[in-house]
Structure formats: C-alpha cells, structure tokens
Amino acid sequence: MRLYPPAAAIIRETLHAIEIDGYQLPEGTAIFLSPYTLHRIPEYFPAPDQFDPERFTLEREKQLPRYAYLPFGAGPRVCIGNHLALMEGQLLIATIAQRVIFDLVPGQTVEPDPAHNLALRPGGKVDVIVKRR
Ligand code: HEM
DSSP states (O other): OOOOOOOOEEEEEEEOEEETTTTTOOOTTTTEEHHHHTTOTTTTTTTTTSOOGGGHHHHHHTTSSTSSSSTOOGGGGOOOTTHHHHHHHHHHHHHHHHEEEEEOOTTTOOBOOOOSSSSBBBOOOOOEEEEEE
16 A cells, blocks of 8 residues: 555646645646655655555554555545455455465566556556465
C-alpha cells in the first residue's frame, strides 16, 4: 500500500485560481496527486525503496505528518471502502497463503505501470508457479 499504492494518482481540479508552493494555478487546472511518489519521500520514509512493515508500528506511524501516507486518499472524498479493503485484503492473503506458495518464474523484472491504468498494476505479464503447501 505504500510502495505500490493501487490508486497511484488522485485527481483534483481547481475551483478558482490559486497559488500553491509558488505555482500559479488558474481556475480549472487538473492536479494529479501521486501517492506513489509521496510514499517514497525519504524525509518521511527513510530508505524509501525498502519494504519495512516496522515503519507502521503505532509509535512510528504517529510521527508521520497526516498527509504523508494516503493510499485511500484524504478529506471529504476519502475511500469509503478503506476499512473493508484492509480487512478483506488481510483475510484473503492469510487464506491463500495458508494453502499455496507463489514463486516468480526466474528471469523476470516486474515493473509497475502507473501511466496506463487507473489502478496500479505491472506493465507486462507476470509468470508465477503456484505450489500447494
Ligand atoms: C486496496 C483497496 C482500495 C484502495 C487503494 C482504494 C483507494 C481509493 C482512493 C485513493 C480513493 C479517493 C479517490 C479520490 O480522492 O479522488 C477512493 C475512493 C472511493 N473508494 Fe476506494 N479504494 C479501495 C477499495 C475500495 C472498496 C473495497 C470500496 C467499496 C467497497 C471502495 C469504494 C470507494 C468509493 C465509493 C470511493 C469514492 C468516495 C467519494 O468520492 O466520496 N474502495 N478509493
């Protein structure tokens, strides 16, 4: 959810002209907010490319600024499926992982493709071998 947030971009449109961080934005400007990029800012996430679930212990998560981590967006349009998605995600992974093991077929590089799909997914196919436990 941090490194590969399914919603890699959140889009807004300015209702009136506004200056943000020195940029003059006329009315009607489309703004792409990128959780994918935001979640990799080293100031908030040291060694940003490393998968480290310990970043999200209660103590450490409290130190994050409110909008540094937003896989479900934020504000009035925040995802209403947030809690359902987290619960079903954990149940699905636990249920599947109890039964099978996925192994990546060697020799592949899996790269996300944030440009062509609404939800983040790999740019090409991903071949895996599924083994029963
Ligand atoms: C990992 C799973 C999910 C992710 C990462 C995700 C992410 C997001 C994000 C980032 C937004 C905000 C979009 C914006 O601000 O423009 C959003 C909105 C929304 N999501 Fe999700 N979502 C997930 C699962 C779900 C599920 C399971 C449901 C419903 C059962 C759901 C229903 C919605 C709805 C209805 C909105 C629009 C809310 C509004 O505009 O008021 N999402 N989601």
